[in-house]
Amino acid sequence: MTQFTISVIMPVYNAEKYLDEAIQSILSQTYRDFEFIVINDGSTDKSLEIIEKYKNQDERIVLISRENKGLVESLNEGIKKAKGKYLARMDADDISLPQRFEKQIQLMETEKLDICGCHFFIVDKQCKYLSARVVSCKSDFNNMVLSRSVPFAHGSVMIKKEFLILHKLFYGETIFNKAEDYALWIRFAENNANISNADEFLFKYRHLDDSLSKQSINYKHALALSKHYIRMNYEQLDRVFEKYKNKMNLLNDFELEQFSYFMIKTIFKDKTVEKFRCLKQVPVTIKLINLIRILFGK
Known part of the structure; x- marks a missing residue:
């Protein structure tokens, strides 16, 4: 079985407008030892056609195509399929800047991190700049960040797979299933994960009102999670x-x-x-x- 340092996991559902940019941003990474697991989650647009075009060009792409099961199921399926030491998340409407993997993996190995994000730009549908988010690069302070919100953009995250498997951490395994990423990061923290961010802008987060992945956080669930986390x-x-x-x-x-x-x-x-x-x-x-x-x- 071929081993990779990184397994990139990208669920796709009707993302034809942005998929070329997203895929190209991964295939253009300066760090090249990765497999690219793309889960076509029952798309009804031209997403599958676009993915297959790139799969024919790059053997690192692993395509899973099936009926729609939702974001949580797709993410967990990608985790189980992954062969890499590290898992890199990616959303089908976002963009990873060329040195993202190189910088994140360097920091993860130097600082013995279990999760690593980065600063990111927020862009619109046309990829025009809206704002910039400077996150926390203080490992201990990210526990404080979790008392209210997530420490990074979900699609920018790199995770040490060994930590995830050791603690049996998967998406959607709490009652707060409308804020599945926030719930997962809290479970990481409660298992003493070392969480930090690369002190560089390595990601473009596309702000879309109709994006499935961006709709996943429910504020009622998020507030309940915040209260639970502070109390515990x-x-x-x-x-x-x-x-x-x-x-x-x-x-x-x-x-x-x-x-x-x-x-x-x-x-x-x-x-x-x-x-x-x-x-x-x-x-x-x-x-x-x-x-x-x-x-x-x-």
Whole structure:
């Protein structure tokens, strides 16, 4: 059985508009030791035709084509099929920049990471720039990030397969099946995964209102997950708070947003004076954003 360093897993459902760019971005990676598992999840457009065109050009592509089973089933099927030491996620409407695999695998092996994402650009349907997201590259701080949201764009993630299999971690195995990626990352954290991000922009996340993969997060489930995670991991999160409460100048905007959320959510639990003092240092806009999220579930 042929072994690869990386197995790329990309579910596809009616993605003909963006599929060429997505596939080309993987085949153009500077790091080339990978298999590319593409699951055609019952597409009714020209997606299968596009995938087959590239499969005839590159033997690294492994095509699975069948009836529609949904995103979660497709992801788990790809994991079970994968032969690589690392699993690289990819969405059929996003774009991986050429050095994504090279930079991520280098960091994962150097820092002994179990999951690695990266900074990413947010683009529109025409791939025009909308904004940029700088995530957290502090391994310990990503536990704090999980108290409110995900630490990276789902499609940008690289995972150590051994960790996933050892802890029997698959998608959709909790009651929070409408926020399956957030639920999975929380399960990783609760099994002491080493989570971080490459300190480079290596991914383009396409913002689409009608994208299946982008619709997968349900805010009701996400808020319930956040509450569960804070309750079950409060002592660990409090240690992160202690470490950074006097170093807030070292936090980027994304990290400060997560830090603020945790303080607001737990301000009456203990250390009230300290948290009030810290919150005074947070820009008003960030505090308002988090208050709106907490009050209205947005």
